[in-house]
Amino acid sequence: MPVPGIDEVAAAAGVHKSTVSRAFSRPEAVNRQTREHILQVAAAMGYTMSPLAQALRTKTSPLVPLIVPDITNPFFAELAKMMTSAAGERGYQLVLCVTENDAAATGRYLQAMGGMYAPFAVIAPSVRVDPAELESFGFGGRLVVIDRVETDHAISTVTIDHARGIELAFDHLLALGHTAIAYVSGLAGTHTAGDRRRAYHSLARAHGLQATEFDEHIGAEAGRHAGERIAAMAGPPTAVIAANDMVAFGLISALGARGIAVPHDVSVVGFDGLPLGASSNPPLTSVRQPIDEMGRLAITLAERAAQKGHVDHVVLEPDLLLRSSTGPVR
Amino acid sequence: MPVPGIDEVAAAAGVHKSTVSRAFSRPEAVNRQTREHILQVAAAMGYTMSPLAQALRTKTSPLVPLIVPDITNPFFAELAKMMTSAAGERGYQLVLCVTENDAAATGRYLQAMGGMYAPFAVIAPSVRVDPAELESFGFGGRLVVIDRVETDHAISTVTIDHARGIELAFDHLLALGHTAIAYVSGLAGTHTAGDRRRAYHSLARAHGLQATEFDEHIGAEAGRHAGERIAAMAGPPTAVIAANDMVAFGLISALGARGIAVPHDVSVVGFDGLPLGASSNPPLTSVRQPIDEMGRLAITLAERAAQKGHVDHVVLEPDLLLRSSTGPVR
DNA sequence: CTGAAAGCGCTTACAG
DNA sequence: CTGAAAGCGCTTACAG
Numbered sequence: 001m002p003v004p005g006i007d008e009v010a011a012a013a014g015v016h017k018s019t020v021s022r023a024f025s026r027p028e029a030v031n032r033q034t035r036e037h038i039l040q041v042a043a044a045m046g047y048t049m050s051p052l053a054q055a056l057r058t059k060t061s062p063l064v065p066l067i068v069p070d071i072t073n074p075f076f077a078e079l080a081k082m083m084t085s086a087a088g089e090r091g092y093q094l095v096l097c098v099t100e101n102d103a104a105a106t107g108r109y110l111q112a113m114g115g116m117y118a119p120f121a122v123i124a125p126s127v128r129v130d131p132a133e134l135e136s137f138g139f140g141g142r143l144v145v146i147d148r149v150e151t152d153h154a155i156s157t158v159t160i161d162h163a164r165g166i167e168l169a170f171d172h173l174l175a176l177g178h179t180a181i182a183y184v185s186g187l188a189g190t191h192t193a194g195d196r197r198r199a200y201h202s203l204a205r206a207h208g209l210q211a212t213e214f215d216e217h218i219g220a221e222a223g224r225h226a227g228e229r230i231a232a233m234a235g236p237p238t239a240v241i242a243a244n245d246m247v248a249f250g251l252i253s254a255l256g257a258r259g260i261a262v263p264h265d266v267s268v269v270g271f272d273g274l275p276l277g278a279s280s281n282p283p284l285t286s287v288r289q290p291i292d293e294m295g296r297l298a299i300t301l302a303e304r305a306a307q308k309g310h311v312d313h314v315v316l317e318p319d320l321l322l323r324s325s326t327g328p329v330r
Numbered sequence: 331m332p333v334p335g336i337d338e339v340a341a342a343a344g345v346h347k348s349t350v351s352r353a354f355s356r357p358e359a360v361n362r363q364t365r366e367h368i369l370q371v372a373a374a375m376g377y378t379m380s381p382l383a384q385a386l387r388t389k390t391s392p393l394v395p396l397i398v399p400d401i402t403n404p405f406f407a408e409l410a411k412m413m414t415s416a417a418g419e420r421g422y423q424l425v426l427c428v429t430e431n432d433a434a435a436t437g438r439y440l441q442a443m444g445g446m447y448a449p450f451a452v453i454a455p456s457v458r459v460d461p462a463e464l465e466s467f468g469f470g471g472r473l474v475v476i477d478r479v480e481t482d483h484a485i486s487t488v489t490i491d492h493a494r495g496i497e498l499a500f501d502h503l504l505a506l507g508h509t510a511i512a513y514v515s516g517l518a519g520t521h522t523a524g525d526r527r528r529a530y531h532s533l534a535r536a537h538g539l540q541a542t543e544f545d546e547h548i549g550a551e552a553g554r555h556a557g558e559r560i561a562a563m564a565g566p567p568t569a570v571i572a573a574n575d576m577v578a579f580g581l582i583s584a585l586g587a588r589g590i591a592v593p594h595d596v597s598v599v600g601f602d603g604l605p606l607g608a609s610s611n612p613p614l615t616s617v618r619q620p621i622d623e624m625g626r627l628a629i630t631l632a633e634r635a636a637q638k639g640h641v642d643h644v645v646l647e648p649d650l651l652l653r654s655s656t657g658p659v660r
Numbered sequence: 661c662t663g664a665a666a667g668c669g670c671t672t673a674c675a676g
Numbered sequence: 677c678t679g680a681a682a683g684c685g686c687t688t689a690c691a692g
Contacts, residue, residue: 003444003468018678031677050445050669052445052670053668056686057684077407080401081428084428096401115382279554280583345663346663352688364661382684382685383668387685
């Protein structure tokens with residue numbers, strides 16, 4: 001049997017379709033008995049409203065796009081998971097859009113989702129976004145990006161205090177007696193990337209320590225590459241801060257392959273605090289981002305931007321997740 | 331300026347909106363000059379067709395749902411990535427639906443996507459799927475599941491030969507001289523899970539070896555738990571086959587925490603062949619599933635089911651990805 | 661090849 | 677509280 005439409009339900013219930021419509025969408029606007037009868041008839045027929053027709057007519061839909069560069073990156077997977085439930089709790093339906101680092105894809109997704117009457121969008125970029133360009137895709141300021149943005153543009157943002165995160169890692173290593181602390185970059189060109197490495201360099205300077213940065217490749221491969229370089233050094237660092245957990249995994253892997261044990265020979269701290277780090281060898285000490293809270297806030301800010309035109313920039317505090325990849329210098 | 335509609339474009343181009351519609355949707359049905367003029371005018375106005383209105387009118391859309399239990403699981407993330415491009419190449423738009431292991435969510439997603447006129451759906455289940463129930467959600471046989479299905483139901487499937495995969499791992503370990511080979515389960519109750527563990531047991535029997543199975547918890551936690559148990563054993567196995575890579579990671583982590591080195595003290599082989607395994611410590615030897623091909627095939631089978639009602643069951647061959655987590659028995 | 665009309669499945673002022 | 681009508685933005689036989 002084919003799916004029944006609103007007219008068939010109306011006929012079966014002996015009312016006009018506008019009454020059926022109201023019974024579903026504005027229940028308080030219809031007589032209780034009528035409504036219950038309609039709902040019963042509808043349920044018996046297996047009727048559900050067409051979200052398509054509703055969206056077309058009302059020019060709004062519950063679909064909210066989350067645009068991420070790569071779902072295979074556990075950080076974004078975690079973010080997607082958290083935001084799916086955050087969105088669901090507020091009556092939205094998250095739709096995950098993956099750009100695969102295609103520069104034009106963000107615009108296409110925004111355009112497409114605008115056509116679906118998405119009320120707003122959230123973007124976790126892989127490269128620095130141009131707010132002016134972003135605004136041109138029909139969402140105006142009904143956008144929140146999970147990164148800083150260039151200027152004081154009308155786009156809300158949620159980030160963590162990256163400098164504070166790096167400081168947490170640095171201080172932890174200092175307290176363990178380390179003075180030869182290196183940094184492995186390996187993030188694409190977001191503000192996030194810049195903020196973290198800048199924080200590392202100014203911390204090194206402030207403590208009168210030599211800064212050693214490894215900055216080739218992206219992600220786990222950056223870590224692996226740095227591991228090879230470190231293994232070949234005459235006076236290698238005794239501790240390394242990785243720009244994120246994936247970088248740290250790659251680093252530890254490459255070090256291990258060359259007989260350098262973590263944390264025995266070198267301490268490593270990651271950044272992100274992914275659950276995956278609890279199952280790495282050794283379990284990874286890492287600066288934790290409150291991903292759940294970031295996701296929740298992104299939805300809240302986006303709603304506020306859409307409804308009242310507010311633009312906010314909220315900065316959350318990271319904390320240090322102590323596991324087993326760091327130890328005293330020896 | 332608000333987004334222009336088809337009528338405004340028609341007016342600006344001096345034609346009827348049906349001609350504009352044709353210029354976009356059936357270009358060969360309109361005079362070349364007229365068409366080019368329309369397209370130009372439309373482009374100048376920034377016009378794009380409403381996918382919503384199109385879907386409502388034609389009762390078809392390019393949206394195809396991929397339903398997965400957990401996007402945080404790298405296997406599903408990998409699958410989602412591969413299928414996004416496979417779908418894109420064929421003119422579809424993948425929409426990722428995450429159930430979070432909520433049993434009723436699959437039905438809800440199917441229902442919702444049916445309402446969006448999705449042409450078909452693909453499901454990567456976390457528990458054994460009931461084909462009869464699945465068919466009740468409006469997709470009929472326009473469904474492919476990535477797992478075996480119970481009976482010879484009218485639902486297409488794509489899987490790999492799990493028994494062969496386990497055999498590959500087992501033979502590799504045997505060749506390395508291992509005779510005390512354990513198995514860590516830790517998958518939810520799909521056919522995939524059952525096929526793998528059955529294969530292990532029958533291989534052990536066939537070779538006259540003792541079967542030792544650890545079967546508590548799910549995913550990385552199952553691995554960690556097994557690691558603790560193994561560390562406490564009087565005569566521990568010298569090699570372990572993990573039901574998937576996440577289980578293997580957890581296992582190696584727990585073993586490492588107790589001073590048991592892989593592969594020096596025990597060899598470990600995973601299952602899935604995730605890219606992540608290249609950055610683990612040590613890099614993980616694993617039975618690789620051809621995820622890319624599985625994704626591509628899922629789309630193909632689904633199309634065939636939707637268009638011609640064909641149902642297929644294709645079984646792909648895994649291979650062994652040799653990395654560094656296995657070594658000769660000592 | 662192009663236009664006029666009907667209709668996809670809903671919602672929402674407007675009457676009553 | 678309920679019904680009748682118009683309309684969201686398209687497509688597609690049907691005429692011409």
